[in-house]
Amino acid sequence: MSGGGPRQRGGGSAERPPPGRRRGELLGSKRKQKLLLIHQALMSDPVAVETLRGAALSEGGLLTDEIRRKVWPKLLSVNVYNLPPKPGRAVRRNHKDYTQVQLDVNRSTRRFPQGMRPEQRQVLQEQLIDLILHILRAHPELHYYQGYHDIAVTLLLVAGERMGSALLEKLSTHHLRDFMDPTMDSTKHILNYLMPILQRESLCLHDFMLRAEVGTIFALSWLITWYGHVLTSFPHVLRLYDFFLASHPLLPVYFAAAIVLHREEEVLACDCDMPSVHQLLSQIPQNLPYESLISRALQLFQRHPHTELAKQAALQHHKSISIGTFTAFQLAASRQRPDSVLRSQKQQDSAHPEAAALLPTAGHSPLVKAAVWGISATLGAAALAVTQTALEWAPEFLLQLF
Known part of the structure; x- marks a missing residue:
């Protein structure tokens, strides 16, 4: 078993915050x-x-x-004093993705705050449809994927329609760019970083997952929605968005590795077969210690740079747009x-x-x-x-x- 530092075990309980304090809240x-x-x-x-x-x-x-x-x-690097106009209904006209986007948005009612009046939610859902189609029409090279709306709705709820549109456009052309290719090849490439991290941190866990033939598909919805689709707590989603917006595009993968490593004892206690391990890992516990997992993901990123992981056979032949443009993106933001x-x-x-x-x-x-x-x-x-x-x-x- 390789890697430095003590490993957090899935069976352990995180330290409880003081009474009246939410986990991760500063006082x-x-x-x-x-x-x-x-x-x-x-x-x-x-x-x-x-x-x-x-x-x-x-x-x-x-x-x-x-x-x-x-x-x-x-x-x-969005100038809030030079935002694009609100997306209009004209973006829906003859758009090839309109029907699919509408279906996905209509199914996303749980992503809106509890207690919101149906008419308010309906207005936001219509704005969400227009926002997504506006980005897709402005960038024909981008292809819609199911789960994109989970990211878009988070931006809409926090930043509103105009700023949300500007933020989503930047994310779509940078951090999310690999997910928006016409095929799943680039998305699979990003997922392929997960197992090498696990191999370097816990050879026992890595080999167990290989024997179970579970693959990495359990983490697909985590990555392409930035965990927005699988977490029920909106504050937890926002905490992760703070983290991912400030980080390299691969940090959602390192965070996935941190989750799997955190649950190592649970995984090893499973039957070593694909259905059992996949069912366990695809269900994210809602009471995870998010702050410690964020810290661990950053440590993993420093300890196992993506440039080293990319030397492995499954990663070295694919060129990622998100990874390749990130340095220039950071420079422009500075x-x-x-x-x-x-x-x-x-x-x-x-x-x-x-x-x-x-x-x-x-x-x-x-x-x-x-x-x-x-x-x-x-x-x-x-x-x-x-x-x-x-x-x-x-x-x-x-x-x-x-």
């Missing part, structure tokens, strides 16, 4: 420090994207949806201007209608909150000192800035 001074760190990173020029990535990866992720609406665009600068540029463009007419319609922005960001940028360290003082007596103060 007190650590939360305040994280909020201030995110604020400073967003106001840096250029934006401190690496700091934002660190916040998304670390315990608790990005904490709130208000912060996600600020940080997710920065992680994907050169972003802060929202205060982008907002000023947009206001200047609006003062010249002739030039502005050539640009896409800008997204709606909360001007009062944007003004606060602008003031913080102007005052610099003094404003941050005032903010730190305010945090001592009003823990939710900085949230209002988002």
Whole structure:
């Protein structure tokens, strides 16, 4: 058995959080420090994207949806002051995927918040159909797959229709690109990274799964939906999206490996046959220790770089678009201007209608909150000192800035 560090066993129980605290939730001074760190990173020029990535990866992720609406665009290099217009119903006309998308969306009622009125959910489902078809029509090289709507609905619920569309477009042309090929070859290629990780970490577990001939198909829905289809807790889904949006496109595979390794004792206790092992692994427990699994996935990524795994016979002959373009994607994201600068540029463009007419319609922005960001940028360290003082007596103060 290879690999460093103690292995977490599936039979063990994770440490219970203190009463009143949800697992993965930050309290007190650590939360305040994280909020201030995110604020400073967003106001840096250029934006401190690496700091934002660190916040998304670390315990608790990005904490709130208000912060996600600020940080997710920065992680994907999306200019929120130059968003595309809302997708219209015209995208449905004669689209080859319309019927399939409509069927999948209509079956996705459990992905919407419990207690939502049926008429509200219906509006969101119609927006979801238009959002998906808009991306597919704008990028004919992309092919719809069942499960794509699970990712799209998460973005829609957090970011709204226009920003959700911009985020989904970036993901579709980068992180999800291999899943959107006309065949399953690229998707199988991504799945093929799973077994080499298991082999390096636990030869016993790896060989058991080979004897059972279970393959990797049990993890297919995990990867192509970023676990959105298999987890029932929306906060858990959002925590994983923070993680994946800030990471290399292969991190969902490393996270799958972390889950399988975490459940090693359960797997080895199974009958060594495909139906038994597949049934066990395809059902993800809903009470997994997500923070420790995220940490373990990052450790696996560092310990077993994908470039080394790719030397194995099953991986070396396929060229992944998602993997191949990620370095350039990261570099582009590191050169972003802060929202205060982008907002000023947009206001200047609006003062010249002739030039502005050539640009896409800008997204709606909360001007009062944007003004606060602008003031913080102007005052610099003094404003941050005032903010730190305010945090001592009003823990939710900085949230209002988002």
